[in-house]
Amino acid sequence: GENVEQHPSTLSVQEGDSAVIKCTYSDSASNYFPWYKQELGKRPQLIIDIRSNVGEKKDQRIAVTLNKTAKHFSLHITETQPEDSAVYFCASFDSGTYKYIFGTGTRLKVLA
Amino acid sequence: NAGVTQTPKFQVLKTGQSMTLQCAQDMNHEYMSWYRQDPGMGLRLIHYSVGAGITDQGEVPNGYNVSRSTTEDFPLRLLSAAPSQTSVYFCASSYSSVSSYEQYFGPGTRLTVT
Numbered sequence: 726g727e728n729v730e731q732h733p734s735t736l737s738v739q740e741g742d743s744a745v746i747k748c749t750y751s752d753s754a755s756n757y758f759p760w761y762k763q764e765l766g767k768r769p770q771l772i773i774d775i776r777s778n779v780g781e782k783k784d785q786r787i788a789v790t791l792n793k794t795a796k797h798f799s800l801h802i803t804e805t806q807p808e809d810s811a812v813y814f815c816a817s818f819d820s821g822t823y824k825y826i827f828g829t830g831t832r833l834k835v836l837a
Numbered sequence: 838n839a840g841v842t843q844t845p846k847f848q849v850l851k852t853g854q855s856m857t858l859q860c861a862q863d864m865n866h867e868y869m870s871w872y873r874q875d876p877g878m879g880l881r882l883i884h885y886s887v888g889a890g891i892t893d894q895g896e897v898p899n900g901y902n903v904s905r906s907t908t909e910d911f912p913l914r915l916l917s918a919a920p921s922q923t924s925v926y927f928c929a930s931s932y933s934s935v936s937s938y939e940q941y942f943g944p945g946t947r948l949t950v951t
Binding site: 726731734757759767768769770771774814816818820823824825826827828829830 | 870879880885887895938943944945
């Protein structure tokens with residue numbers, strides 16, 4: 726079946742450094758790629774998303790890049806802060822089948 | 838707006854019991870879905886619906902039933918609970934139009950099956 730691979734599973738960075746999380750998807754029909762942040766005991770919340778007709782999108786310290794040919798997309802967080810510590814999930818969505826597939830998550834720890 | 842609401846927040850069941858997890862949204866979203874979240878496995882899609890009267894299976898549908906009689910409600914039924922169904926369950930909703938696919942999640946239901 727279709728899947729989304731996400732790496733790394735854990736990531737520790739010093740405050741102020743950058744963090745990069747990478748995902749690879751298998752469904753070539755996917756056309757929407759969201760990133761969710763989940764704090765401990767809370768629900769996932771969307772932090773940024775990108776559509777298949779766009780290569781890069783930025784929102785302040787967060788950016789997402791998409792390489793459709795390689796079926797890769799990545800989350801970039803610059804100038805990390807302790808409040809960025811959470812689990813991050815990538816996902817792919819096919820608007821033809823309405824199916825979301827999530828990656829297995831990355832636990833980011835920002836060390837003060 | 839209350840957004841997406843789920844009840845109960847916590848539930849303990851014995852093996853073989855049945856129950857219904859409730860999910861409701863007040864944003865007039867066409868698309869609703871159920872996920873289970875297990876450690877190290879991310880969010881896995883159980884069932885989803887693109888509108889009232891329409892449901893379809895996701896990645897892990899076995900042991901679960903859904904129905905969508907109204908736009909607002911999307912209950913998830915566990916027919917005969919098993920320990921393997923111990924998990925955190927999230928309901929989510931979104932518009933199904935090209936203008937926005939952003940999913941809004943409910944607070945979750947933590948289910949333990951003994």
